[in-house]
Amino acid sequence: MQLQAGPLPLYHQMEQDLRSRLHGGEFEPGDALPSEERMCDEYGVSRITVRRALDALMAQGLIVRRRGVGSFVAERKVGARSIALKGSLDEFLAGAGAMQPDRLSLEHDARNPEAAAILKLADDAAMTRLELISRVDGEPTAYLEIYFPPEVGRQLEPQDFITVGMPIIRAVERRLNVRVSRAQQKIESGMAGEVAAAHLGLKPADPVLLVTRAYYLASGQAIEAVFVRYHPGRYSYVIEFNADGRNG
Known part of the structure; x- marks a missing residue:
């Protein structure tokens, strides 16, 4: 081909x-x-x-x-099964906006090979990294690491991420005057790790719900890679299915 x-x-x-x-x-x-x-x-x-x-x-x-x-x-994980679901991006982001993020840091020289692969960059590429804690009812519920390619990150400012009720990707759309056409999300089990554990009140080896998410423009370019670790006792993920195909 x-x-x-x-x-x-x-x-x-x-x-x-x-x-x-x-x-x-x-x-x-x-x-x-x-x-x-x-x-x-x-x-x-x-x-x-x-x-x-x-x-x-x-x-x-x-x-x-x-x-x-x-x-x-790759070998398939024993006992693991991957299920693909599709839904409305707008409905998904409406739920994401309900969380209350606190910005911990914003740096423009971060490196992460996994994020670089999602953003189609070299393994050692310098990216913009936004670190957040999301709270629900005042309790730390999720630790987020969000990476942007350098051409996107250079246009972002700390004040872009302080609008209450607005998901981060919507703030990025507004700043860059672009529109995201699709997102892909993977949910799996993981460990908290040292940094997330300190913010979530967990031990490093404690299990968490690990979410990896990428947002894409219509051109296929990924403009945001997100890694979220959710506190297992403060977060649940619920999906409603309807027999007639309508969104619940």
């Missing part, structure tokens, strides 16, 4: 095609993917493009990369 220049970056096109091949069963867990050189020939792209596509798949937990060996399909 030779990729074509267009509104979607080549690495994103390649990521989508490889993801489709993985979900379609072309490769089994543990199978080796074609070499980077072979994928360069197959897709008609540079090695940098191949690596960025693979980095994104690795960040999603679909593949693992072994230095000096190659890329392999």
Whole structure:
């Protein structure tokens, strides 16, 4: 499959095609993917493009990369099942706006390989990082780390994040005069870790609800990567389903 220049970056096109091949069963867990050189020939792209596509798949937990060996399909977690749900972005953000965030820090030279992969940046790219604590009824409920690509982060100011009841991504839209077209969210179990535990009143090894979220423009560009650790005793996630297909 030779990729074509267009509104979607080549690495994103390649990521989508490889993801489709993985979900379609072309490769089994543990199978080796074609070499980077072979994928360069197959897709008609540079090695940098191949690596960025693979980095994104690795960040999603679909593949693992072994230095000096190659890329392999990730083993499925025993007893774990991934379920994809779709819904309204506006309805989701309406709920998110109910939380009361307190800004802890805003820095413009942060590095995080997982966030960089979501934002399609180099592993060591400098990003803007916003750190927040969200409260419900005054109790610390969630610890958030939000990353922005440098071209977005340079336009953000601390006062952009103080509007009560407005989700962070809506403040970003307003500042940049853009509109997010879709978001992708993964929910899984995790550990609090040292920093989040200190803010949430937990121990570092305590379990938390770990949410990874990305927001995308219509062009396919990711403009925000979010990592949230929710206090297990102060947060629940409820979804209502209706037989007639209407949103509840």
